[in-house]
Amino acid sequence: MRRLVVAVLVALAVSMITFVLSHVAVDPALGVAGDSATPEDIEAIRVQYGFDRPLVVQYADYLGRLITFDLGTSYLSNRPVAELIGERLPATALLAVMAIGFALALAIPLGVVAALRPNSPIDRFALFLAVTGQAIPNFWAGLLLILLFGVQLRWLPISGSDTLAHFVMPMIALGSFATPALMRLTRAGMIEVLNADYIRTARAMGLSRLSILFRWGLRNALLPVISLTAVQFGFMLGGSIVIESVFAIQGIGYLAWQSMSRADMPVIQAIVLLVSLAYIVLTLLADLLNAAMDPRIRTKA
């Protein structure tokens, strides 16, 4: 219950900050009015859209509508924001799920193998991959992928979101960014767990190597990985602005970028709110999952 209250407060704070920032950063009336608008046009728009009212009143109005799930209407397309977001959510969600799946599929086996033989060539290689993955900006990784698979080999479609194949390169570009942290955490967790007393006990009891590794080892090592996965997943939902633009995926990130460049405030506010809510829910879920897997955390919560 306490967690829930905190979560609601955080969401409220986020909504307030985005609202104030987006009204202070640019004059929304100028954004709506267009390039050749006269001062009278701008004034008319200011009144028509209610930008002339005190910020507090505008915010209260916004919150009131938010409670009834009315996200407002886009200034530019005159369409409900909820509809715009609903159209684009599937592409972003699919990309985020694929990317986090890709990252985990790569990070966990690599982390386990590296932990089994610390400082071996395999470990070094995994570390090298991790450092490189983190050092390459993801738009550049995206372009490299496009050059290799799209232009040279012509295996994959370069941009768009029509088929699953369109998501393969963005998945790699986005996932490879999350891989290093997940892998290092898996490796560290595994090394720690494998040196724990209960593993030695399990070995002494003559349990099979695989059973020790997965049933007792990995399960415990993964606890922090779950929390990090939740954070990374939230990052992918909101932070794929660059990747979605590079690969022309019609998702939330691209919508956010577009709305920012056109000062379409209702859309920006809704997206920021949505992403922060996703973060809040995901962290909550991760905590619950951790509790389910580790009784010690449950009692603390």
Added chain:
Amino acid sequence: MTIRMRPVLTAVAACALLAGGPALAGPDDNGLTIGLGEEFPNFDGYINTSRDGVVMTRHIWDTLIWRDPADFRYRPLLAIDWRMVDDRTWEFDLREGVVFHDGSAFTAEDVAFTLNHYADPEAGARSQRSVSWIETVEVVDDYTVRIVAKTPFPPALEFVAGSLPIYPSDYFETVGPDGFGQAPIGTGPYALTGIDGGNYILTRNADYFDGGGKGTPSIDVIEVRTIPDTATRIAELIAGGIDWTWNVPADQVAQLSGFPGVTAELGSTMRIAMIALDAAGRTGEGNPLTDIRVRQAINHAIDRETIVANLVGGNGEVINVPCYPMQFGCDAEAGVVYAYDPERARALLDEAGYGDGFSVDMASFRDRARAEAVQAYLAAVGVTANLEMLQARASFSAWREGQIGMWYGDWGSFSVADTSASMSNFFNGGVNDGARDAEVIALLETADSSVDPAERQASYSEAIRIATERAYWVPMHTIVMGYAYNEALDFTPHVDELPRFFMASWR
């Protein structure tokens, strides 16, 4: 590691197979796939005035008359003839037998409805300038219509030919403005037949009338794809995913020309770049830029010839006036020319009391290299320009809200070949005006509203002389547009930056 990688590669290959051959439009089926950078919030040409939006508008709808992009002369389109009845009234004889994409007939009623609807500010046309001059539009008979201006409005035909598409009144009233913006119908050479996210399908209008200035379209289907990232668009072009794109940076045009099957070129445009200076002191009263000597010094400090030769490329040219020389009224001779002379710049700064220099905020958006070159030239005479590269709209807003002292921006005049669309947009006392010079404002008012071409020309010339003498801008150069397309495509770029695919064909 090889063992681990194999399943990944297999999966990748499998996905590629699953996708199959993409059903892209291309020369084989007389289709064309184009890549644009910006998605449209709306198709309504009065609402969506972005450059890519204007391009779409010209394909889906027709205007009453057509300005030939080759010689800038007016030719018949929906109107077959037109005349001035008095100094505020134009009469148009309409073409008979024209039908909208839904089969309904085009008549004078549609013209009157569309223009009267958008002349009302409540209708929310984004470019009020295009419509605010219209007082009313009257139906004379089914195929004759009159447009009455509020006051004598010389560039009327420029707007009639450029930014006033005609909509079907019955359909528009049935679906409403928002419905129309999502599912538009017009008389144009192409009909919008599909919207899927940022992808649109335009299908050739088989019933398109003969004898109009747009000719008869050749390409059957145009698939429009929104690809925001320039590098991705270029990669798609090389890989054959798209057949045409624009906004290709000048340096990449040179590289792209080397690729087999690709034509890349820089086309001149009527877009002009300028550095607008805060002469009116919007960023703070008494700031250095309010001193005419400082503004003249800045004009002398920048070597525009070198910037144009090295960083603009193509047919880019230095301009010395705050308008595009091909526009009516843009008297290139009237401008005071400031030669590159850093010594003189330093002397002027010294005289103004800024011998030790000063610092100023400058925003720009189109080209970082050019903005940094300007920054370096200013630094050489002691002026520190704090450069901020922003998105186009954000940087323009910063200028209009008076937050920056210098704006290295550019202006396309909505492709209107009249100085009222360029200089008057920046020196009329409105938010774009950083000079707020009463004399210039008065001269432009006369020039914009007089029906006597000689008086207009004289007023513009004088306004240009004063604005350049007082150095309100550093007029910089014309902008060149980079195009890249499949070499089998017969395509001609025009200076008004409006690609016309109804005039394109496969060789």
